[in-house]
Amino acid sequence: MxxxxxxxxxxxxxxxxxxxxxxxxxxxxxxxxxxxxxxxxxxxxxxxxxxxxxxxxxxxxxxxxxxxxxxxxxxxxxxxxxxxxxxxxxxxxxxxxxxxxxxxxxxxxxxxxxxxxxxxxxxxxxxxxxxxxxxxxxxxxxxxxxxxxxxxxxxxxxxxxxxxLQPMADDEKLAALQRRSAMRGLHLPDDVGRFLLNRMARDLRTLFDVLDKLDKASMIHQRKLTIPFVKETLRL
CATH class of the missing domain: 3.40.50.300 (P-loop containing nucleotide triphosphate hydrolases)
Structure with missing residues (x-):
């Protein structure tokens, strides 16, 4: 409604x-x-x-x-x-x-x-x-x-x-994550995106939730998304 x-x-x-x-x-x-x-x-x-x-x-x-x-x-x-x-x-x-x-x-x-x-x-x-x-x-x-x-x-x-609904290939999931990031004004480098795909559950809902957490952490700490920062934030 x-x-x-x-x-x-x-x-x-x-x-x-x-x-x-x-x-x-x-x-x-x-x-x-x-x-x-x-x-x-x-x-x-x-x-x-x-x-x-x-x-x-x-x-x-x-x-x-x-x-x-x-x-x-x-x-x-x-x-x-x-x-x-x-x-x-x-x-x-x-x-x-x-x-x-x-x-x-x-x-x-x-x-x-x-x-x-x-x-x-x-x-x-x-x-x-x-x-x-x-x-x-x-x-x-x-x-x-x-x-x-x-x-x-x-x-x-x-x-x-x-x-x-046809499933996404990994390259498409990476592109989806990067589009979502860009809409938030956040840059998600290819290597960081692939790291998330390799270390997290691969469904988009989980990946988007993780991206939301990283976005908030990035704003709070004023840091770019890098693999070390992602590891630290997600405790991987």
Missing amino acids: TQNSPIQLSLPVHLPDDETFNSYYPAAGNDELIQTLQISAAGKGAHTIYLWGPVKSGRTHLLHAACAYANDQDRRSFYLPMGIHASISPALLEGLEQLDLICIDDVDAIAGHPLWEEALFDLYNRVTEHGRCSLVVSAAKPISDIGILLPDLLSRMQWGVNYQ
Whole structure:
């Protein structure tokens, strides 16, 4: 939702300012997916999109980016991570089809929960009937493998456009880290970036969190990013 939305404010969800399409470095093979998300966020193209890829593969960044893209065009968006489903009610999905863009993350978290599956099935139907809203759903696996028990929901999810998020090569992860650094006004030399790739978990979420820590330490100590400074800061 937009910032003033009562529904968005009632959820423990924050959309990061730095997770946009501009800050996303696409791996080879993901260009069509990103273009499709942008078109849908703008109110054109596919009404339902299913996106899957491993945990920490960048799915959440793309959903945040789609919401930011819609909001920049004065369109109403709503982001819901299903990992928090135990603390909210399926009734939250009622009426969302009146918005312009709905992004539901980690939908596999509600697989096997009848009330949530029914609520999501009803939302798919209302989105299709309403005709103006776009629904983007993400999970860690293909639709057939996430454990959805309601056959009608499986059928609805398979109607739309389906994309697998392609993984990044190490050179692409280095480029993504350097783009993220540059947006913060921080220079990340190639040797330091490769050091992080070799010594840290290689998923982008972990790498970005490490970069945030290094950025803060660099500002506090007024030091450039070097391998000795990184070792000292991260206690490696």
